[in-house]
Amino acid sequence: MSLLSEGADLARPLRPALSRAEPSLAGVEDYLALLKPRVMSLVVFTALVGLLVAPGHIHPFIGFVALLCIAIGAGASGALNMWYDADIDAVMTRTKKRPIPAGRIEPGEALAFGTTLAVFSVGVLGVLVDWFAAALLAFTIFFYVFVYTMWLKRSTPQNIVIGGAAGAFPPVVGWAAVTGDISLAPVLMFLIIFLWTPPHFWALSLLRCDDYARAGVPMLPVVAGYDATRRQILIYTLLLAPAGLAPWIAGFAGFVYGVVALACGLVMLHLAWRVYRDRAGASAATAARRLFAFSLLYVFAVFAALLVDSLLARFGLLP
Amino acid sequence: MSDSNDDEIVLTEEQIRRRRARSIAIALSLGVLVILFYIATLVKGPAVLIRPL
Numbered sequence: 579m580s581l582l583s584e585g586a587d588l589a590r591p592l593r594p595a596l597s598r599a600e601p602s603l604a605g606v607e608d609y610l611a612l613l614k615p616r617v618m619s620l621v622v623f624t625a626l627v628g629l630l631v632a633p634g635h636i637h638p639f640i641g642f643v644a645l646l647c648i649a650i651g652a653g654a655s656g657a658l659n660m661w662y663d664a665d666i667d668a669v670m671t672r673t674k675k676r677p678i679p680a681g682r683i684e685p686g687e688a689l690a691f692g693t694t695l696a697v698f699s700v701g702v703l704g705v706l707v708d709w710f711a712a713a714l715l716a717f718t719i720f721f722y723v724f725v726y727t728m729w730l731k732r733s734t735p736q737n738i739v740i741g742g743a744a745g746a747f748p749p750v751v752g753w754a755a756v757t758g759d760i761s762l763a764p765v766l767m768f769l770i771i772f773l774w775t776p777p778h779f780w781a782l783s784l785l786r787c788d789d790y791a792r793a794g795v796p797m798l799p800v801v802a803g804y805d806a807t808r809r810q811i812l813i814y815t816l817l818l819a820p821a822g823l824a825p826w827i828a829g830f831a832g833f834v835y836g837v838v839a840l841a842c843g844l845v846m847l848h849l850a851w852r853v854y855r856d857r858a859g860a861s862a863a864t865a866a867r868r869l870f871a872f873s874l875l876y877v878f879a880v881f882a883a884l885l886v887d888s889l890l891a892r893f894g895l896l897p
Numbered sequence: 898m899s900d901s902n903d904d905e906i907v908l909t910e911e912q913i914r915r916r917r918a919r920s921i922a923i924a925l926s927l928g929v930l931v932i933l934f935y936i937a938t939l940v941k942g943p944a945v946l947i948r949p950l
Binding site for chain 2: 601602603604605606609637639640643646698707884
């Protein structure tokens, strides 16, 4: 397929915009951009929820250290992703101004930066908090960098489905930082983010299909077409809505969570149905944009409800 | 003996400013790490020596 051959052509090393002899123009803000702060905010929030809803006690400062390590680990993954994907980023409108394709940071600098942060985040989490949580964080970084970025992203339209597991691990790491193990509750939190990822990213890819095609990234709309993508979005949202209710059904969350998860699940389903139904013209783009925007709200709302519910129950404010 | 001035790199004001900002950021990061370990040692107390694997 032509797409794959274009992708293979992109495998050549990115020619740095700066000569090696030329001093770096990178500012501190460029290194912060390598950490993908917007992605990090979701990671930190879901990890915080995992940490706070876990049974048991953790000293607030040690909990802060755990969150900091999870955030830095996520940032390290982002930096290593930008190092490896610099060739793709350079041809995509959305990413061509990132520090490496823009020539402000050398690929080798990003590699060293990401590797250092990855080693430190895992090491500090292990030494100061818990080695099982540290092992989970190390696996998350490994999965995002090696399985998703280096392997799946350029080879299969299922890239974000399987790769979504990396984004689903933070609440599990947060939970493990407190308990030192995994039980059903963190698995359900993992499942919610795992099933949420495909509708979220495929809604975006419907809007950015040309960008992905030009970069040779086999996203589902590029390889299978728009209609197949709309069908898959609807299927995954049909799985996500009941999965969102699972913590309530399993008795892990209470009434507040159940109501929020039900309402948000129904809105997600409605918006996914609109994406499936509106296939042409401006209404198709609007439907995809609305689903993408609400999907961000969905994951924040569901995890916030989980946190509120857990805190209410902990302080005896729920029946 | 040849003049080595041709090999010297002269930094622009902007490059000097950014290098200073990077250096300060690295120094602050190391300082935070030291404080982090110091407080964690106080918080954990004798438990900091326990290393079950």
